Amino acid sequence: MQTTVLIVLFGAILIASLLAAPRRASVEGFFGGRSAEGAAPGLWVLVLSQVTTWIFARSLMNAAILGYYYGIAGTLAYAAYYASFLTGGFIVGRLRAQGAGSMQDWLGTEFGGTGNACYNFVIALRLLSEVFANLLVVGLIFNAVLAGSGTAAILIVAVVGLAYSAWGGLSAALRTDVVQMVVFLVVFGLAFAALIASPGFDVGAVLTAPGTSGSYNGWVLLAVAALQVFSYPAHDPVMMDRGFIADEETTRMSFLHAFWISTLCIIGFGFFGIQASLVGASYEGELIGTWRTMFPSWVFLALMISLLVSALSTLDSALASASRLVVEETGWLPRTLDAGRAVMLVFMVLGTVLTLWGNATLFDAVAVSGTASMFLAPVLFVGLVLHREVALWGYLVAFAAAMLGAFAYFARGWDMVAPLLPEGHKYEQLLVICVVVLAVGFAGVLAATKRG
Template identity: 75%
Template sequence: MSTPLILISLGVILALSFVVAPRRASVQGFFAGTTPDGGAPGLWTLVLSQVTTWIFARSLMNAAILGYYYGIAGTLAYAAYYGSFLTGGFIVMRLRETRAASVQDWLGARFGGAGRAAYNLVIALRLLSEVFANLIVIGLIFAALLPGSETVAVLAIAALALAYSAWGGLSAALRTDVLQMALFLVVFIAALIALLLSPGVSLGAMLTAPGTAGAWNGWVLLAVAALQVFSYPAHDPVMMDRGFLADPATTRASFFHAFWISTLCIIGFGLFGIQAGITGAAVENQLIGTWAAMFPSWVFAALMLSLLVSALSTLDSALSSAARLCVEELRLAPRSLMGGRLSMAVFAVAGTLLTLFGSQSLFDAVAVSGTASMFLTPVLVVGLVMGRRIALWAYLIAWAAAMLGAAAYFARAVPWVAAFLPQGHKYEQLFVICVVVLIAGFAAVWLGSRGRVETAQEG
């Protein structure tokens, strides 16, 4: 009963996404997200776009899975990453005070081409992981709904998302984000109310649940999030791109509202995973199958539709940021509609191919990406906040330390890598890696810093 409803609803949402996408695209709208009359996007367009591109399918599944295993501690740990809206808003406003138009602008002015290249490598990998991870969730959903159809579903949805994204670029992403977020909120709130009103469900029990694996590693992961939350938004091009579209007051307000809305959504979705753990669900590593058995068909359909909508909204935003990266930052294609569309196609194809070979562990992508971003913490604290000059060698040492830390976590099962890591759970290892990366980065950057840089205030 629920499968036809989900498929029909998904078809309607895809059709509506094509309807609300701009009829005619301009180069400025494609790359800068301007309205048809050349204006900046409004406050709630920015807010809903920020929220829907950050509470994407991978995040919703992560929150639920971490809640299942580690209870409220796991869900809070993942929700802590959404403090990135506060730290990201702070970074954006400081960057704008220097009259930088992007993170790359600021890094390029201080570290030249090497500074830009090191950063662009990290965000290119981030964008690929966004496409890959959201397509993985789509595959997981269709594996549960229609076993054997997952590859076809991934290819079809990737192609359709690319089609309407390539139609209007960032302006299309902003407009479809508003539609998709509104639909997401309707179905998600309905499902959450049904969960909280279900017989035998206690909010108090969910908020104190230790999870099926105990709460300890959830609290460890919360500490990891606290270490990564300053740098994490700065390596996310989707968030950073939206920090330079509107005036300062609108931008500042959009980050604040996106913070509280997205945090509540993530915690709310985590409750579904926590409740699955409380009921003693026996479907190990098959949370979607667990939900199908736990809830009425319409609640299950609402959950799946929430995941599918969030996957779509992230795909189009990731592709629009990929176009900006390739065209405006890397200059690999001309600043034209065709150049942007070709860039989108490359990332869409590469991300889709990764689903055939990549890991199914959704949080690993967050952990590796977040660790790689940590070179930005000492650079931004010392260079942007304290206003000190930093030598290029110090920047590159901080970058290398973060890359080695990310690689060590990714390859932690390799015997010679494991020999350098402490014994313990992978999140305990991740915490130690993050501490070492920060110590090495701050030591290098502080030793390589001198004097203050005069900055012009944004007018």
């Protein structure tokens, strides 16, 4: 019965998303998010789109899992990444003040084609990881509620998500994000109300919980987030794309509202993981199996629908940003609907194939991606904030340091890499890597700063 209800409800959401997509597609709507009448998105369309694309399924699971293991420290560590809306809004404001229409505009002016190529490489990998990770969560959910159904669910969501995304591009993503976010807020709100009203819930215990593994590594991750939060939004094309499609005041306010709404949602979802640790529940299947035994059926269904909606909303936005990247920013393909749709198809196919890899350590993708983005911290601070001219070689030093750091964390278990890292928990190693990447990056950029 539970499985049937989940399938029916999620099917209804898929149909609603298809109906919400624009009936007519235009090039400006597909790549620029304009309505059929040529209007830019309003404030709350932009806010809801920002929030729903950032509290995606992988993030919700990460917040809950880190809460389970490290208590409130783990959840706060993940929530700290949502300060990216503040740093991202600041970066967008500076870029627009200098007349740039995107990150690539500014990087191209400062560092030419090489600077853009490095940046585009990183964000292409990030977009691919978004498609892969959110499809993976869909598979995890359906395998948990109906053994063996994960692959079929992934394929269905991939096809339907691609269908309405390829029809309307960014304009479709914006419109469906609103529908999906409203559904998410209602469903998750009901589940959260049930959590705090349950007899065993104690807010004081949740706010001081150490998790099943102790809070230490949660605080380590909070330090990592603090080091990455300036550069992290700049390498997220979904956020950056939404920074240039409305007027400056609307954009500024959208980032501020998206910050507090998304942060509250992430912390709220983390409470479910913390509560699981407090009641002594065993860890089963990314907590999905744990929640199924902990909560009434309707609460469990509400959590699963929340995750599925967030996965769907991120997929369409990632595909829209992928088409903008390949068509608008690189110019590799003509600015046509067919070209944009072809790019979406390639990214969706690649992301779906990657789910066969089956890596369920969802935070690793964030850690690797965040470390790779750190080359932007010294470049943006010195070049964009301080308005100093930096030679290309300094940019490349920062880029190389970030790439090596990301690779070192990804390959930390390899025989050739493990001896190079300090002994300790993987998150302690990640913190050391981040410090070294920033130190080398700033040293290179400052040394390459042109005088005069």
